[in-house]
Amino acid sequence: MKINAAICGVGASEFGRYLPDSQLRLGAKAFKAALEDSGLKREDIDGLSIHMGWPVGLDYDRVAEGLGLNIRYVNQSWLHGRFVTNALQHAALAVSAGLANVVACFTAISFTRERDILGGPGDIEGNREEGGTHGEAPPYGLTAPAGGAALSMQRYMARYGVTSTDLAEVPIQIRQHALKNPGAIMKKPLTLEDHQASRMVVDPLHLFDCCLVTDGAVVTFVTTEERARDLKQKPVRIAGMQGIRSSRDEFIFAPPGLGISQQPTTDVASRPVDVEIFETSGIGREAVQGLYTYDAFTPLILFVLERYGYCGAGEAWQFVKDGRIGPGGALPINTNGGLLSEAHVGGWNHIREMVRQLRGTAGERQIPDASVLQWGTCWGDSVLLAA
Amino acid sequence: MTDAIAKPRPPKNGAERPFWEGLAEGKIRVQQCDHCGTKRFPASRYCPACHKAGARWVAVEPTGTVQSFCVFHKSYFPGFAAEMPYAVVEVKLDCGVEFFSNMVDTPNEAIHTGQRVRAAFVAEDDVVLLKFRPADAS
Numbered sequence: 001m002k003i004n005a006a007i008c009g010v011g012a013s014e015f016g017r018y019l020p021d022s023q024l025r026l027g028a029k030a031f032k033a034a035l036e037d038s039g040l041k042r043e044d045i046d047g048l049s050i051h052m053g054w055p056v057g058l059d060y061d062r063v064a065e066g067l068g069l070n071i072r073y074v075n076q077s078w079l080h081g082r083f084v085t086n087a088l089q090h091a092a093l094a095v096s097a098g099l100a101n102v103v104a105c106f107t108a109i110s111f112t113r114e115r116d117i118l119g120g121p122g123d124i125e126g127n128r129e130e131g132g133t134h135g136e137a138p139p140y141g142l143t144a145p146a147g148g149a150a151l152s153m154q155r156y157m158a159r160y161g162v163t164s165t166d167l168a169e170v171p172i173q174i175r176q177h178a179l180k181n182p183g184a185i186m187k188k189p190l191t192l193e194d195h196q197a198s199r200m201v202v203d204p205l206h207l208f209d210c211c212l213v214t215d216g217a218v219v220t221f222v223t224t225e226e227r228a229r230d231l232k233q234k235p236v237r238i239a240g241m242q243g244i245r246s247s248r249d250e251f252i253f254a255p256p257g258l259g260i261s262q263q264p265t266t267d268v269a270s271r272p273v274d275v276e277i278f279e280t281s282g283i284g285r286e287a288v289q290g291l292y293t294y295d296a297f298t299p300l301i302l303f304v305l306e307r308y309g310y311c312g313a314g315e316a317w318q319f320v321k322d323g324r325i326g327p328g329g330a331l332p333i334n335t336n337g338g339l340l341s342e343a344h345v346g347g348w349n350h351i352r353e354m355v356r357q358l359r360g361t362a363g364e365r366q367i368p369d370a371s372v373l374q375w376g377t378c379w380g381d382s383v384l385l386a387a
Numbered sequence: 388m389t390d391a392i393a394k395p396r397p398p399k400n401g402a403e404r405p406f407w408e409g410l411a412e413g414k415i416r417v418q419q420c421d422h423c424g425t426k427r428f429p430a431s432r433y434c435p436a437c438h439k440a441g442a443r444w445v446a447v448e449p450t451g452t453v454q455s456f457c458v459f460h461k462s463y464f465p466g467f468a469a470e471m472p473y474a475v476v477e478v479k480l481d482c483g484v485e486f487f488s489n490m491v492d493t494p495n496e497a498i499h500t501g502q503r504v505r506a507a508f509v510a511e512d513d514v515v516l517l518k519f520r521p522a523d524a525s
Contacts, residue, residue: 137475137486137487137488138395138464139394139395139396139397139514139516140475140487140488140489140516140518141459141464141467141470141473141475141489142475142487143395143463143464144461144463146461147457147459147475150457150458151455151456151457151475151477152455154455154456154457154500155454155455155500158455158499158500158501199460200458200460200472201460201461202457202458202459202460202461203457203458203459203460203472203495204457205457248435259454259455260454260455260477261477261485262485
């Protein structure tokens with residue numbers, strides 16, 4: 001089956017901390033904004049794809065009830081950033097197969113009211129006997145997603161001679177993007193001094209190596225290319241996809257080969273399996289004008305650059321220097337400001353930004369003549385979006 | 388609430404029960420495949436190498452190497468508050484099995500990737516945990 005899918009509408013609620021609205025109300029705001037954006041009516045939406053449910057988000061049936069939808073296709077996956085791409089991909093598959101006309105990818109999060117879930121005593125996932133979803137080992141105090149990212153970065157630093165000041169290049173440039181985004185939560189420039197002086201969360205990760213914890217909602221509509229062409233907005237085509245990778249080579253926040261947990265220690269260089277998307281889509285890496293990724297922690301941006309072959313093994317910390325991933329850089333990354341500086345809406349705020357870029361409506365942040373952008377995570381899953 | 392109560396504890400009657408019982412005897416026991424001999428932990432019904440069922444619990448050498456580590460400056464669980472900042476190490480035993488753990492009698496600054504370590508069997512409340520100390524420590 002050939003993928004025949006495009007994003008035809010996107011909407012968001014306000015993003016913030018301790019927002020008074022319920023998740024459903026935030027989601028409804030984003031849904032209405034997406035209807036307005038696309039010109040579609042509520043009755044046109046007949047599919048739902050959700051990457052999180054209880055206890056972090058709403059389950060699909062609550063969304064359908066709450067928004068008054070008549071749904072004939074549902075995908076609901078696991079409450080984790082790993083399933084953002086999966087939710088978008090299932091929407092694309094569903095419309096390509098004719099299972100639905102328009103699938104709403106729905107994400108509404110109140111992270112600030114549910115902090116305990118992120119590594120504390122309420123972290124059901126992290127307290128499983130065999131270790132949690134981020135490699136947690138609670139009896140030894142290895143709890144919280146930051147722990148897995150910190151272990152990975154420490155080993156990466158030891159193997160490739162990288163320091164915290166090298167890593168600081170990443171959040172500093174992502175913040176520069178955020179300063180051009182009126183909707184971003186972080187409003188002040190980030191300096192190397194600020195980064196180094198910020199408190200440690202899990203050494204070697206400083207506060208500014210960790211993403212924001214925020215509330216907000218984003219709704220994205222996916223339909224077929226033909227249908228999208230008849231609608232109000234310029235379609236954003238789903239031009240290529242590859243799924244999440246899973247094997248003993250994978251550890252939640254470490255590139256294959258780094259040697260964390262069950263991973264063998266080899267080179268962390270990009271492998272053919274990491275870049276199938278460029279071959280299957282017929283769109284080469286050199287055509288990509290901007291890269292978007294799930295930047296829960298700053299090391300993930302280094303790992304993604306290497307995984308998708310933008311640079312060689314252990315070279316990403318040099319690649320990012322001299323403003324290369326910031327505004328006007330050779331490869332801008334997360335031009336909305338990312339999870340690090342715009343807001344944490346599960347990465348759907350990045351998908352929304354990609355849509356704006358490919359429509360040419362990103363204002364001061366506009367990548368000139370943006371026609372191909374890559375969404376790719378440290379887990380190997382990726383989507384190419386094209387104008 | 389005391390620190391001891393607030394710390395997360397392993398379920399001792401789960402599939403890893405022989406491991407936790409071994410620690411109380413000063414032994415590290417992991418599963419070894421009856422067919423190909425591969426050692427594994429955590430417990431599983433089938434061997435990840437040859438996919439066959441059947442394994443016994445065997446004691447392995449208590450020495451290994453630090454693969455990585457991190458230091459928690461944020462207390463996610465109240466039970467660890469008194470130990471802040473505390474280090475978590477990832478140790479690969481010489482038999483190939485990996486554990487997340489803590490170091491004992493070692494300042495955080497003295498921990499490094501590649502460090503040789505030896506098991507320390509540390510009783511906390513009603514459980515013995517597998518921790519490590521530098522191999523050259525007495």
